[in-house]
Amino acid sequence: QKEVEQNSGPLSVPEGAIASLNCTYSDRGSQSFFWYRQYSGKSPELIMFIYSNGDKEDGRFTAQLNKASQYVSLLIRDSQPSDSATYLCAVRIANSKLTFGKGITLSVRP
Amino acid sequence: SQTIHQWPATLVQPVGSPLSLECTVEGTSNPNLYWYRQAAGRGLQLLFYSVGIGQISSEVPQNLSASRPQDRQFILSSKKLLLSDSGFYLCAWSERGGRWETQYFGPGTRLLVL
Numbered sequence: 001q002k003e004v005e006q007n008s009g010p011l012s013v014p015e016g017a018i019a020s021l022n023c024t025y026s027d028r029g030s031q032s033f034f035w036y037r038q039y040s041g042k043s044p045e046l047i048m049f050i051y052s053n054g055d056k057e058d059g060r061f062t063a064q065l066n067k068a069s070q071y072v073s074l075l076i077r078d079s080q081p082s083d084s085a086t087y088l089c090a091v092r093i094a095n096s097k098l099t100f101g102k103g104i105t106l107s108v109r110p
Numbered sequence: 111s112q113t114i115h116q117w118p119a120t121l122v123q124p125v126g127s128p129l130s131l132e133c134t135v136e137g138t139s140n141p142n143l144y145w146y147r148q149a150a151g152r153g154l155q156l157l158f159y160s161v162g163i164g165q166i167s168s169e170v171p172q173n174l175s176a177s178r179p180q181d182r183q184f185i186l187s188s189k190k191l192l193l194s195d196s197g198f199y200l201c202a203w204s205e206r207g208g209r210w211e212t213q214y215f216g217p218g219t220r221l222l223v224l
């Protein structure tokens with residue numbers, strides 16, 4: 001059974017801090033990994049995707065992938081109140097559909 | 111650039127009534143299309159996906175059905191709604207081919223069944 005697990009939340013960090021969001025997956029055949037942000041009442045929007053071990057940076061966001069340990073994380077540097085949202089981790093096996101985690105809610109305190 | 115539309119944005123329907131939600135994609139050809147449901151406090155549940163006109167795969171047995179009458183049009187239907195059908199319905203598309211088929215979501219339809 002393909003499973004994607006995310007830390008139980010919610011996660012609260014002060015403004016300017018680093019927020020660390022973690023996700024583990026069960027299927028070793030997983031090949032690509034996605035992070036979506038979902039504001040309350042809105043649809044998910046893609047933040048980043050990663051497919052190689054290591055780090056991938058985009059502005060204040062860094063995705064980290066460790067296939068040996070089967071986890072993927074998202075770091076948000078210099079967190080802003082506008083980053084307050086639910087973050088969804090999604091995993092794809094080649095030519096297959098995405099499996100989503102249940103999401104973790106991040107709150108950035110001013 | 112590609113855009114995805116869904117309508118209606120919100121819908122309140124009585125139990126037992128029919129349902130039709132529509133999704134259209136612009137700016138791309140031959141996309142993969144998906145219907146998801148997000149119930150309160152739960153994750154995204156894939157309901158249907160389609161790789162082409164008339165090709166529908168169902169992920170979860172239920173009283174919903176999907177159709178793809180045109181390349182960039184995806185419709186979610188029900189003959190008789192249940193209370194448990196309430197939720198946030200999301201349509202998504204991806205460009206076919208390759209390992210990194212990124213899915214992009216529409217604005218969603220919020221359905222309340224009373």
